[in-house]
Structure formats: structure tokens, C-alpha cells
Amino acid sequence: MTTLSGRCLCGAVRFELHGALSAPHACHCTECRRQSGHYVVASEVARAGFALTEDRGLKWYRSSDSARRGFCGDCGAVLFWDDGGEAVSINLGCLEGPTGLTLQRHIFVDEKGDYYALDDSLPKFAGYDRPLEAEGTAKSDTTKAPSPSR
Numbered sequence: 392m393t394t395l396s397g398r399c400l401c402g403a404v405r406f407e408l409h410g411a412l413s414a415p416h417a418c419h420c421t422e423c424r425r426q427s428g429h430y431v432v433a434s435e436v437a438r439a440g441f442a443l444t445e446d447r448g449l450k451w452y453r454s455s456d457s458a459r460r461g462f463c464g465d466c467g468a469v470l471f472w473d474d475g476g477e478a479v480s481i482n483l484g485c486l487e488g489p490t491g492l493t494l495q496r497h498i499f500v501d502e503k504g505d506y507y508a509l510d511d512s513l514p515k516f517a518g519y520d521r522p523l524e525a526e527g528t529a530k531s532d533t534t535k536a537p538s539p540s541r
Contacts, residue, residue, distance in 0.1 A: 396444075397486040399468035403448025404461075406470075408481065410440035414495035415483055419503035422454050426462070427469045427482075430503070432494060435478035 395412075398405040412434040423431040443449065450464035451473075461471030472480035483490065497509055501517040509515060515523050 395486050395488075395490060397470075397481065398445075399448060399463035399466050399470060399485060401448065401463065401466035401468075403445065403465040404463045404468070404470060405443070405445035406481075407442045407444055408436045408440055408486075409442065410437055412436050412481070412490075412492060413478070415492050417494060417497045418499055419497060420499035421502045422460075423499075424502075424504060426452075426454070426460060431469065432483045433472065433480045434483055434492060435480050437478055438476075441479045441481075 393409070393411060395408045396406065397408070413436075415432055415434045417430050417432050419430045448463040448465040449461060449470075451459045451461050453459045458472055458474040460469070461473065462469050468485060469482055470485050471482070483492065494513060496514040496516060497503075498516045498519050500509065500515045500523060503509070517523050
């Protein structure tokens with residue numbers, strides 16, 4: 392079984408992940424960009440495989456009706472996204488050591504900032520799972536659409 396550990400910048404939040412992580416995605420939604428200052432790269436682990444080992448700094452912010460975001464109240468590190476389902480999303484930048492993971496796709500590209508380009512060949516989606524081509528939009532199109540509640 393794979394075990395990875397992670398933490399915030401100051402160490403007031405630490406955790407372990409047990410088991411496989413989902414294919415990483417870069418989320419360009421307005422909420423991720425506002426919370427982190429840029430887009431977020433994350434992966435999911437089964438809730439049963441998520442273990443907090445230090446939570447004295449952990450704070451949760453309800454960012455929408457469907458999800459909350461975990462961060463360190465001491466150093467401000469953005470750590471988790473949780474919709475209460477079977478998995479917890481982990482921001483990969485807070486993991487220790489090599490992960491063996493590779494970015495697989497971009498999501499919420501319809502909300503991305505206009506100050507950067509997506510020049511890679513990875514799949515790009517409007518929202519979570521709508522391929523841009525399915526909506527008649529070219530992969531390179533960066534037109535911003537209204538933000539759905541996420």
C-alpha cells in the first residue's frame with residue numbers, strides 16, 4: 392500500500408495518505424484561483440485513506456453549498472477540498488518527497504485567468520468533465536464564462 396505524507400508550511404497541519412491517489416488535475420476555477428493565488432494541482436484519496444496526524448492549525452471554509460476547503464489558520468497554506476463524498480482532494484504541493492504522480496488534465500478551463508496560457512497537450516475541460524471540443528470550443532480558447540457554484 393502506498394503511503395504519502397504532507398503538511399502545511401509551518402507544520403501545524405500534518406497528514407498521511409494511505410492507498411492510491413487519483414490522476415492529478417489542475418483546477419482553474421475561480422474559487423481555487425482566489426484561494427491559492429493561482430490554479431491548484433490536486434488529487435483525491437479515499438476518505439478511509441486520509442489521516443490527520445496534526446490538526447491544531449486546521450481551519451475549514453465553506454466555499455459553496457457543496458464543498459468546504461481546508462487550510463492552515465496559522466500559515467495560510469491551502470491544503471484540502473472536501474465535498475463530503477467518498478474521497479478528499481489534496482493539493483499536491485503540500486506532499487513530502489516524490490509522489491510518482493503526473494498531471495493528467497486541466498479542469499474548469501472556462502474560468503481560467505487571462506494572464507496565463509495552457510500550452511501543453513493535456514485534455515482540457517469546461518467545468519469538471521465537459522471536454523471543450525464537446526461545447527464547440529477549441530482547446531486553445533481561453534474565453535471566460537460565468538462561474539458556477541462549486
